[in-house]
Amino acid sequence: MRFLLPIAILAFCTIFFSSSITKNQVAKNALVVVGDEVPTLPDSPYDYENDGFPEHLLMTNWGENDSTILDVVTNDGATLGRVLFYDEILSANENISCATCHKQERSFADDTRFSEGVNVDTRRNSMQLNDLGWTNRAGFFWDMSQHDLKDMVRLPLQDENEIGLTDLEGVINRMIATDYYPELFEKAFGSSTISMDRIQMALTQFISAMTTFNTKFDQVQRGDAFFTAAEETGFHIFEEACGMCHTDGQSFMLPIFNGNTNDALNSTPFLFANGLPIENNDIGAGEWSPEHEGLFKAPTLRNIEKTGPYMHDGRFENLEDVMKHYNEDAVEDGWGGVPAGGFQFGDEESDAIIAFLKTLSDDTFTTDVKFSNPFESGVVDVEKPNQELTTSVYPNPTNSWTAIYFENPSGRKAEIVVRNIQGQLIRKMSTNNSQLNIEVSQWGAGTYILTIKVGNLISEQKLSVN
Numbered sequence: 043m044r045f046l047l048p049i050a051i052l053a054f055c056t057i058f059f060s061s062s063i064t065k066n067q068v069a070k071n072a073l074v075v076v077g078d079e080v081p082t083l084p085d086s087p088y089d090y091e092n093d094g095f096p097e098h099l100l101m102t103n104w105g106e107n108d109s110t111i112l113d114v115v116t117n118d119g120a121t122l123g124r125v126l127f128y129d130e131i132l133s134a135n136e137n138i139s140c141a142t143c144h145k146q147e148r149s150f151a152d153d154t155r156f157s158e159g160v161n162v163d164t165r166r167n168s169m170q171l172n173d174l175g176w177t178n179r180a181g182f183f184w185d186m187s188q189h190d191l192k193d194m195v196r197l198p199l200q201d202e203n204e205i206g207l208t209d210l211e212g213v214i215n216r217m218i219a220t221d222y223y224p225e226l227f228e229k230a231f232g233s234s235t236i237s238m239d240r241i242q243m244a245l246t247q248f249i250s251a252m253t254t255f256n257t258k259f260d261q262v263q264r265g266d267a268f269f270t271a272a273e274e275t276g277f278h279i280f281e282e283a284c285g286m287c288h289t290d291g292q293s294f295m296l297p298i299f300n301g302n303t304n305d306a307l308n309s310t311p312f313l314f315a316n317g318l319p320i321e322n323n324d325i326g327a328g329e330w331s332p333e334h335e336g337l338f339k340a341p342t343l344r345n346i347e348k349t350g351p352y353m354h355d356g357r358f359e360n361l362e363d364v365m366k367h368y369n370e371d372a373v374e375d376g377w378g379g380v381p382a383g384g385f386q387f388g389d390e391e392s393d394a395i396i397a398f399l400k401t402l403s404d405d406t407f408t409t410d411v412k413f414s415n416p417f418e419s420g421v422v423d424v425e426k427p428n429q430e431l432t433t434s435v436y437p438n439p440t441n442s443w444t445a446i447y448f449e450n451p452s453g454r455k456a457e458i459v460v461r462n463i464q465g466q467l468i469r470k471m472s473t474n475n476s477q478l479n480i481e482v483s484q485w486g487a488g489t490y491i492l493t494i495k496v497g498n499l500i501s502e503q504k505l506s507v508n
C-alpha cells in the first residue's frame with residue numbers, strides 16, 4: 043500500500059481535490075457531488091468498553107497472558123471511531139472510507155484479492171481487523187512493519203491510494219461544517235476540537251473494541267459447548283502442526299506482545315515463512331529488514347472462515363486451497379517451519395483441520411450493529427438482483443472528454459468505475475446527479491470499460507479513446 047504511487051491524472055486531481063465544491067453546492071454540470079448523508083446513531087451509545095481479556099483465554103500455551111489493550115476504549119470514543127471508519131468525507135475524492143476495503147461481513151477484510159484504491163488496486167490483500175487491540179505492538183501489516191495501532195491507522199488515512207487525506211486542514215474544515223462531528227468530538231474528548239491525533243485515537247478505540255470472543259471455540263473453552271469428533275481431531279492436529287506459528291493454542295491471536303517496543307526487531311519472532319513461493323516480487327519483511335526476506339505476519343485465525351481470499355496476496359480463494367498448500371504444495375523456503383512438500387496430512391485430516399478452523403468463527407461480530415455502517419439506514423434492504431440501468435455515453439469515441447448520462451431521478455449516489463481492457467482500475471467517481479462529465483485526454487488511446495451503478499441498477503459501457 044505504501045509503495046504504490048498513484049497514477050496522477052492531474053486534470054482530475056484538480057477537480058477532485060478542489061475544496062471549493064461543498065456538499066450543498068452542487069455544480070450545475072455536476073462534476074463532483076458529495077453524499078449528503080448523516081449517520082444514524084443510538085440515543086445512548088452502544089457498549090464498546092472492554093471487560094478485560096476473557097478469563098477462559100487467560101492461560102495460554104505460552105504462559106499467562108498479561109496483555110494490555112493500548113487505549114482505553116470509551117463508548118463515546120468508539121462511536122466517533124465508527125463514524126470516522128465509514129465516512130467518505132475524510133477521503134480526497136469523498137468516495138472511499140476504511141470500510142471500502144475492510145468489510146464487516148468479512149470480519150473487516152475484503153472479498154477480493156486486491157482492493158480498489160483511490161487510483162489503483164492495492165498491492166496486498168486487505169487484512170481482517172478483528173482482535174487487533176489485544177495484539178497491539180506485535181506488528182501490523184503483512185510485513186509487520188508497523189508497531190503501534192494508533193500510529194498505523196494514520197497511514198491508510200494519509201496514503202494517497204487509500205483514504206488520500208493529504209489536505210488535513212481542508213478535511214477538518216469539511217468535518218467542522220457537518221452537523222455531526224463537532225458534537226461527536228465533544229462527547230468523545232470533552233471539546234469539539236478536531237485534530238489528527240483525536241481522529242487516530244477514536245479510530246483506534248473503535249478497532250480495539252472489535253473482538254471475537256463468541257466463537258464455538260470460546261464456548262467450548264468456557265464449557266458451554268462441545269467439539270464434534272472432527273473438530274476435536276482438527277484441533278489436535280492444528281496444535282501440533284500449525285500452533286507454533288498461529289498461536290497461541292488458546293486464543294489464536296498473535297502472540298501477545300508485552301514488551302516495549304519501538305524496537306522493530308523485537309517483533310520478528312512473530313514473522314514466519316510458510317512455504318509459499320515468492321510472487322509479485324513481494325519479499326515481505328525483507329523490505330524493512332534485509333535478513334527477514336520472505337517473512338510475513340501469521341495473522342489471527344479467528345474468523346478465518348470469513349476473510350478469504352487468503353495470504354498476503356490473496357492467492358488462495360478458499361480454505362481448501364489453503365489446506366492443499368499446507369498438505370502438499372509447500373516449497374522449501376529456507377526457514378523450515380513448513381516442510382517442503384507439505385505436512386502430507388491426507389484428506390480426512392485436512393477436512394478435520396478445516397472443521398476446527400470454522401469453530402473460530404464469530405457471527406455475532408460480523409453482524410453486530412455497533413460495528414455496522416451508520417450511514418446506511420437501519421432498514422435492511424431485501425437483496426434484489428441487479429437490474430439494467432439505462433445509460434448513454436457521448437461523445438464516444440472521443441479524445442478529450444465525454445459525458446455519461448444515466449437515470450437517477452431521486453438523486454441517489456451513483457458510482458462510476460473506469461477500468462482499462464486489462465481490468466486495471468483507472469478511476470472511481472461518484473455523483474448524485476444523472477450526468478457526469480469526464481476528461482479522458484490523459485488516459486491514452488484504447489478501450490475502457492465504465493461501470494455505472496445507482497442502487498441496484500447497473501450498466502456497463504465501453505468507451506473508446508483515440
Ligand code: HEC
Pocket residue numbers: 043044127138139140141142143144157158159160164165166167168169170171174181182183184185194195198199203204205245341
Ligand atoms: C484501499 C483499501 C484500503 C483502505 C481504504 C484501508 N485499508 Fe487498511 N489495509 C489495506 C491493505 C491492503 C492492508 C494490508 C497492507 C500491507 O500489508 O501492506 C491493510 C491493513 C490494515 C491494518 C493492519 C492489520 C493487521 O493485522 O496488521 C489495519 C489496522 C488497517 N488496515 C486499518 C485501516 C483503517 C483504520 C483504515 C481507514 C482509516 C483503512 N485501513 C483503510 C487496505 C485498505
Ligand code: HEC
Pocket residue numbers: 184280283284285286287288313314315316318337338339340341343346349351352353354355364368378379380385395
Ligand atoms: C512456520 C509458520 C507457519 C505454520 C507452521 C503454519 N502457518 Fe499458516 N501462515 C503462516 C504465515 C506466515 C502466513 C501468512 C503468509 C503469507 O501471507 O505470505 C500464514 C497464513 C495462513 C492462513 C491465511 C491467513 C489469511 O488471513 O489470509 C491460513 C488459513 C493458515 N495460515 C492456516 C494454517 C494452518 C491450518 C496450518 C497448519 C496446517 C498453518 N497455517 C501452519 C505461518 C504458518
